[in-house]
Amino acid sequence: MNSEPIGVFDSGVGGLTVLSALRTTLPHENFLYLGDTARVPYGNKSASTIQRYALEATHYLLKQDIKLLVIGCNTVTAEALATLQAEFPDLPIIGVIEPGALRALQASKTQQIGVLATRATLQSGAYDRTIKQHANDAQVFTYSAPLLVPLAEEGWLSGEVATQTVQKYLQQVLKHSIDCLLLGCTHYPLFVPLIQSLLPEHITLVDSATTTAQATLLQLQKMGLENKQDHHGSMQFYVTDDPLEFSNIGRLFLGQEIFPQTVHLTGLKPF
Amino acid sequence: MNSEPIGVFDSGVGGLTVLSALRTTLPHENFLYLGDTARVPYGNKSASTIQRYALEATHYLLKQDIKLLVIGCNTVTAEALATLQAEFPDLPIIGVIEPGALRALQASKTQQIGVLATRATLQSGAYDRTIKQHANDAQVFTYSAPLLVPLAEEGWLSGEVATQTVQKYLQQVLKHSIDCLLLGCTHYPLFVPLIQSLLPEHITLVDSATTTAQATLLQLQKMGLENKQDHHGSMQFYVTDDPLEFSNIGRLFLGQEIFPQTVHLTGLKPF
Numbered sequence: 001m002n003s004e005p006i007g008v009f010d011s012g013v014g015g016l017t018v019l020s021a022l023r024t025t026l027p028h029e030n031f032l033y034l035g036d037t038a039r040v041p042y043g044n045k046s047a048s049t050i051q052r053y054a055l056e057a058t059h060y061l062l063k064q065d066i067k068l069l070v071i072g073c074n075t076v077t078a079e080a081l082a083t084l085q086a087e088f089p090d091l092p093i094i095g096v097i098e099p100g101a102l103r104a105l106q107a108s109k110t111q112q113i114g115v116l117a118t119r120a121t122l123q124s125g126a127y128d129r130t131i132k133q134h135a136n137d138a139q140v141f142t143y144s145a146p147l148l149v150p151l152a153e154e155g156w157l158s159g160e161v162a163t164q165t166v167q168k169y170l171q172q173v174l175k176h177s178i179d180c181l182l183l184g185c186t187h188y189p190l191f192v193p194l195i196q197s198l199l200p201e202h203i204t205l206v207d208s209a210t211t212t213a214q215a216t217l218l219q220l221q222k223m224g225l226e227n228k229q230d231h232h233g234s235m236q237f238y239v240t241d242d243p244l245e246f247s248n249i250g251r252l253f254l255g256q257e258i259f260p261q262t263v264h265l266t267g268l269k270p271f
Numbered sequence: 272m273n274s275e276p277i278g279v280f281d282s283g284v285g286g287l288t289v290l291s292a293l294r295t296t297l298p299h300e301n302f303l304y305l306g307d308t309a310r311v312p313y314g315n316k317s318a319s320t321i322q323r324y325a326l327e328a329t330h331y332l333l334k335q336d337i338k339l340l341v342i343g344c345n346t347v348t349a350e351a352l353a354t355l356q357a358e359f360p361d362l363p364i365i366g367v368i369e370p371g372a373l374r375a376l377q378a379s380k381t382q383q384i385g386v387l388a389t390r391a392t393l394q395s396g397a398y399d400r401t402i403k404q405h406a407n408d409a410q411v412f413t414y415s416a417p418l419l420v421p422l423a424e425e426g427w428l429s430g431e432v433a434t435q436t437v438q439k440y441l442q443q444v445l446k447h448s449i450d451c452l453l454l455g456c457t458h459y460p461l462f463v464p465l466i467q468s469l470l471p472e473h474i475t476l477v478d479s480a481t482t483t484a485q486a487t488l489l490q491l492q493k494m495g496l497e498n499k500q501d502h503h504g505s506m507q508f509y510v511t512d513d514p515l516e517f518s519n520i521g522r523l524f525l526g527q528e529i530f531p532q533t534v535h536l537t538g539l540k541p542f
Contacts, residue, residue: 037315044308046513119516147432150421161418161439164432242317245390 002227005030005236006216007066009057012040013153013246014186015072016253018096019235021189021213022070026220030233032064033072036265038241043120047079054080055087056265060238067225068092070216074117074184074208078126092219099215100182100208101130107204108180111138114173114203117184119144127184141176145169145188152187155252158194166194174200183207190253238263273498276301276507277487278337280328283311284424284517285457286343287524289367290506292460292484293341297491301504303335304343307536309512314391318350325351327536329359331509338496339363341487345388345455345479349397363490370486371453371479372401378475379451382409385444385474388455390415398455412447416440416459423458426523429465437465445471454478461524509534 006026008019012035019033034057036042042050054076058069069084069091071077077095084093104113115127128140147165156162173181181203183189189207196205220226227233237260239246250258277297279290283306290304305328307313313321325347329340340355340362342348348366355364375384386398399411418436427433444452452474454460460478467476491497498504508531510517521529 038320039310040315041312044311044512044516049309049512147418147421147425147427150418154418156418161432161435164435168432241315241320245315 001067002225003030003229004065004067005032007058007061007064007069008033008072009036009054009061009069009076010034010072010186011036011042011053011075013249013253014149016250017186017189017209018070018072018212020254021209022216023233023235025210025213025217026233028227028229028231028233030227031235032061032066032238033235034061034238034263035240035246035260037239037246042073042075043118050076050079051083053265054084058084058088058091060263060265062088062091066091068094068216068219070212071095072186072212074121074126074186075124078121078124092223092225094212094216094219096186096208096212097126097130097184099211100184100206101127102134103211104180104182104206105131105135105138107206108138108178110177110179111135112141112176112178112180113138114141114143114176114178114181115184116143116145116169116173116181116188118146118149121184127182141173141178143169143172145185148191149185149187152190152253153249157190162191162194163198166191166198170195170198178203180204180206237261240265272338273496274301274500275336275338276303278329278332278335278340279304279343280307280325280332280340280347281305281343281457282307282313282324282346284520284524285420287521288457288460288480289341289343289483291525292480293487294504294506296481296484296488297504299498299500299502299504301498302506303332303337303509304506305332305509305534306511306517306531308510308517313344313346314389321347321350322354324536325355326358329355329362331534331536333359333362337362339365339487339490341483342366343457343483345392345397345457346395349392349395363494363496365483365487365490367457367479367483368397368401368455370482371455371477372398373405374482375451375453375477376402376406376409378477379409379449381448381450382406383412383447383449383451384409385412385414385447385449385452386455387414387416387440387444387452387459389417389420392455398453412444412449414440414443416456419462420456420458423461423524424520428461433462433465434469437462437469441466441469449474451475451477508532511536
């Protein structure tokens, strides 16, 4: 059981930053990553569509005997975590929203927290709701930064365009007196060095990739599910459409070559 | 028959620049625009998937009695125009690639032509192939500019980030001695003023939206299908997922309020 893999599900490549953090925190675990690239992006789809896709993906990963599921995607976490938990009560499932929200509350002294995310994630209200569930007097300020996703996928993580784009988004952020900025999109951890260099020192930066990896470690320890092997764990990649672009961007996101395999989810038939 | 609408099909919002050009060129025509927003973007999907989606969309529009179909999307034109023409031999179908390619060949004295497009469109080889079909000694240089799509959808059509992004892409373009630059993505016409201001004078800029509208006018005249009514034609919008974001971006692209209606294409069932 303990050597069984951890499933990581995302609509596309963004979850690879979560996988990267998981590999650092849990080097002995085996991972199966599923990117639903035939249907990416999920951000502009309705909640019921996202729930259906997430159920299909989880069924697929369960057939590969995963011991735990990490949802490496803010949109799926916001729209489908509760649905998945109800449908699969025996599978531990970790989303990317609560770990980041809890870490932000720990890091903030003033309880005035900024959240930088995509429009879809902010519209779901999930960060605001989750933060206030744990601290109902917290103030949450949200900012959308949609261009950071394509900038990351273009590989423009520094340089003039990236710097000016981040500066333009941070101008909005700095209008409020926050002392913690939470990155609520799985693409954004790639910009941590740039954002850190442009953010005033009194604002703590929290990203959901490393916090989700930490939450996964705690969950495995709690359930006694850690893999005790002493060699490095493996990674396998499944995508639902042409693997070429995923490989190209994946190399950039993970810093190594990856060789994804195309699979068909139930009811999907992309080819 | 002549008052029947012209169908315009795109995977999302990009085709609205084509619709905008069509409205200017053909103010008396009625238009039905279908944006397959539940499955956008098509660029990362396989040819057979795109062909299947395009067939579904055309069947849908034919049920609304369109007299002519404009494919307002480079990816669909590249991957599915021939399939659609074979499947619907009685329907005049106009893609966005050939009109732009022909206009570029007319505009260029040196027959050295640059094409700025998305990675998917360039990978299809459709512009290179089409230009060389008409002038086999033409030289075609291609450049991908993927960030212009999200910049357009963010509404950043001028200002520092847009200017520097365009400049960065034009640096690649100016390495070759072209005398004509063809914009091979339906989002790019929104950047015509900016690109024009940064492009050396001896390079003619050609966009596929206005050239496609011109080709549509000629086709209607040739077939005697023009609408002779003397009042302005109507526009109706169908989308396959939540209409809200489409309305927001559509306002930006068309310069007026639009009220799309959500429809289900055969076999799609997005909800």
